[in-house]
Amino acid sequence: MxxxxxxxxxxxxxxxxxxxxxxxxxxxxxxxxxxxxxxxxxxxxxxxxxxxxxxxNAAARNLVTQRSRAVALIVHEPHSLVLEDPNIGNILIGTNAVLSQADHQLVTLMIDSQRDSDRVVEYLRGGFVDGAIILSARTGDPISDAIAEMHLPASFVGHPPDAPDIPYIGIDNKSAAEAIVRRLVATGRRRIGMLASGLDRDSGQDRLMGFATALGDAYDPRLVVRHPFYSYAAGAEGMAELLDIDPTIDGVFAASDAVAAGAMDVLHRRGISIPRELGIIGFDDSTWAVRCTPALSTVRQPAEALGRRAAQQVLDQLSGTADFERDLILPTEVVWRESA
CATH class of the missing domain: 1.10.260.40 (lambda repressor-like DNA-binding domains)
Structure with missing residues (x-):
């Protein structure tokens, strides 16, 4: 042995x-x-x-060095959505690639309840990890506050509006949403609604803001259906509600590709032609986008690169690098396909 x-x-x-x-x-x-x-x-x-x-003996070595050589990826999503969301998987892949190259272990911690949150705070206080990457943090996140109090090297993927002064890596959700919604408007759509999700975090708030900015005077708050999660179920339920509110709607911006996929299934079941009768766009350019029929117009965000850069921010802090790159915004791209 x-x-x-x-x-x-x-x-x-x-x-x-x-x-x-x-x-x-x-x-x-x-x-x-x-x-x-x-x-x-x-x-x-x-x-x-x-x-x-x-x-x-890693435990003995850690006692001497006061280092675990482990970094936590803290995922604020219900367990059921972690496997459904390809972005989380790609961020994890990018994070692990950089940490592995630096001989650090990735530890994934999922937050699905207040009990989880309390347990993770105690785990972090126990010194089991040297740093943390915080994904999908909500407004008023107690884990983020605890990390700041501990001065634990950390990085946000995204940037909650009330977040403590911790480095972050993200995208410009507002500008990206505005760009793709303007393109949808340019196809001649006049009654455009939104399936908004994640409004307790910066990504959801900024995508809604970009949607409203792109529509200008044509923005109708009654045509915004809200759901807490970026999920297929949110799209299916929200699309049915949106059609009940206004059956003449001819355009939809879904806050994620998973949301769009759920909405498109409802449209297919009701015999509404995409894109002839209704154009629909999503956000992420995940595997959901190419599974849809027709293929989904969407915004491509660099999920794996987000994970890589977040991991590097943590490693730079651990090594004492004074001038590391922090508070970074990575570029996005509109990917136009048949759905609109």
């Missing part, structure tokens, strides 16, 4: 020293990648480690 010697006992640094025929201090310097160790000694230690099956 790896990490055990022939007698079943866990191999120790003393076993490595005995096998290599050199001092324990030299073995320790090699294992900690310290300078002033000869190439011969380093090779002897590496060979001995492989032979005796030595595995470093």
């Amino acid at each position: 790896a990490g055990r010697n022939a007698g079943g006992r866990r191999a120790t640094i003393h076993d490595v020293a005995a096998e290599a025929g050199i001092s324990r201090g030299t073995v320790s310097r090699v294992l900690n990648d310290e300078p002033y160790v000869s190439a011969t000694a380093r090779q002897a230690v590496e060979a001995a480690v492989a032979k005796v099956g030595y595995v470093r």
